[in-house]
Amino acid sequence: MSIGDSQQESAENPHYVVFGYGSLIFKPPPHVKHRTPGYLKGYVRRFAQKSHDHRGTPENPGRVVTLVHKADWDAFSESDAFPHEDVVWGIAYTIDPLYESEVRDYLDYREKDGYTLETLDVYGVDNGTEKIIIKNAYCYVGRNDNPSFIGSEPIDHLAQHIWKSVGPSGPNKEYLYHLADSVRKLAPESYDSHLFALEARCKALDDGQEKKETSSSSS
Template sequence: MPSKAPYVVFGYGSLIFKPPPNVISQVPGFLKGYVRRFSQKSHDHRGTPENPGRVVTLIHKEDWDHFSGSDAFPDEDVVWGIAYTINPLYESEVRDYLDYREKDGYTLEMLDVYTIEDGIEKVVVHNAYCYVGRPHNPSFVGSEPLGDLADRIWRSVGPSGRNKDYLYQLAESVRKLAPASFDSHLFALEDRVRELDDKNSKETQAQ
């Protein structure tokens, strides 16, 4: 009998800086045909049911055209992340852990993960599992003006901590992961939230 395919999970958000347990190997890579956007409400990690924060999801580029009226960067970004291979002895346990962690509107898709070798794109992992907040899920909010989105993230706090810390950790991790990557939405949002930090700091000092 052929051996069972390994259980590989692609992380493009918090899984980059907070990996799943029981990882036996990992490889960086990127997706084709998707954008990464802060278009998913977070009721249970970086916000509350009354005041949900915002976390990232993947959206098919062709779908994003329907939601991108407020987004200045609809097509140009590259989604870099990490493909984690899970120890087969703990596959069921890790699946349960991730299903719970990503329960707020996310569903599983299977995606090919790419890398670049000698200037040529190639698939590094076939059919990696990935948690995606599809547009029809109740936590999907679509595109929001960058200033409104930054303000929401700056103010939101949930059981897993401040929403802005999630943003800062993700931006830092993506820079380290792929220094040449182009993720204008992520970095523009980071700049806007840091401006709010600076403004608040100056106002506090002035009091």
């Protein structure tokens, strides 16, 4: 895949660039000048963060994705057997400098439920060669010591929880489906075993519910 679908950014890009790996992929920030698909190295993307304010409630939090260093994930992920060769694909958004302060405030509020702002290098492939395409892009990460981090859960339990959870921003499963669809569209290489396994299990629950309702209405 080429570096991006817009103007290529220098690895030494001085602009305000935000890397989205979760809801920012399908619900971008405002005032975006350029968007560049790319991926992170050394991390896994997991539904390991509670959502008290978007896809769940304080009483019944949903689950949303966060980034975890692969080495850290190994320490508390005995129930997670997904391969580490999957890479975290997302989109790097270059923000219009005129609106940088406004977008920073917007994202700080949107990602307030346990996320910390970090800087990470974004990779891409240019003419068959892997390279850093953006250095020090900003990224909101739910570190494993934040109060909303829940860690690894058995995949079937996690799918059931996502499938039934609802918050002010809508059903938790809607977030999962949007993210899975968006990741597929980024690049042929953007396979995410954990994400797609959860999607398959939740859609199986949808099918089961639909069959139950059909059977009930016809009896």
